[in-house]
Amino acid sequence: MALITLAIDIGGSKVKASTLNEKGAIVQDYIKLPTPDPATPGNLIKTIKELVKGFQYDRISAGFPGYVRDNIVHTAPNLGSGYWNRINLADLLTKALGKPARVVNDADMLGLGCMQGKGFEMMITLGTGFGTSFFLNGKLLPHLEIGQHPCLDNKTYDQCIGQKAFDHLGKKDWNRRLEKILKILKTTFNYDHLFIGGGNAKKITFELGNDMSIVSNEDGIDGGVLLWRQ
Structure with a gap:
């Protein structure tokens, strides 16, 4: 079965989302909402849920603007590192959206597609x-x-x-x-x-x-x- 990936780009000013097929082609084009302020984990998850309602997908990839290791966010210099000390964002996304998730730094995810x-x-x-x-x-x-x-x-x-x-x-x-x-x-x-x-x-x-x-x-x-x- 062909898997559809929900790609989420979390930025300092906007949160964007689209869906892709296994060849990396767009299924549903990017839409975006303003990044919440304050950008707490709870507020960010709420924004993402609103953004992707109606999307169909099998798994989630998210790029986050901070230091991420093994799906866990350790810093978020432009969102508020105080909110993001050792937050397992992949786990939060899986619980909120009901699909397996992976999270890396946003430059990591962009680079994967460009290299x-x-x-x-x-x-x-x-x-x-x-x-x-x-x-x-x-x-x-x-x-x-x-x-x-x-x-x-x-x-x-x-x-x-x-x-x-x-x-x-x-x-x-x-x-x-x-x-x-x-x-x-x-x-x-x-x-x-x-x-x-x-x-x-x-x-x-x-x-x-x-x-x-x-x-x-x-x-x-x-x-x-x-x-x-x-």
Whole structure:
């Protein structure tokens, strides 16, 4: 029997959901609701239940903006880490929606859909915060919260190039800063290819190297299906 996957993208401002067939093709297109404020586990589950009512699916994949290990959320810098200390989000989703669930960091899930499966690949997401994921020959590696690491002037990557920084700096200076940061990432990680996603990726104005690609959520849409093959 062909399985339908419910893919949930939990962001700092929006929660999105769609369903996919086993080939990663869209069955029901993305719809979205505002991320609740405060984004407590209870409020988030309530929003997701409202978002996906009427959807038909057999399993759930969710991308969450924080440190996730073995389906358990440990931090949520842009949602409120105080609410998310060792919260088993997969268990909450299974109980609320009645289907088996897997949860990873949101950049991990996007990266699963974008990776080429060749060598050491890195995904970054530019949005409310700064997300990262890493892949070696197609295998998802343990998640690192690079966004919370000091970057420039004792500021974290989140603080340097997140949405608040974009709003404060403006497009031109934000691009200058991002260009410096991409050089740091190349020197630090020596990736074979870098994928750049997230809502602010389309605001990049400088020329990227041949080992860099801008991707959209649509490019990585099948990450929710591929998560079940990892």
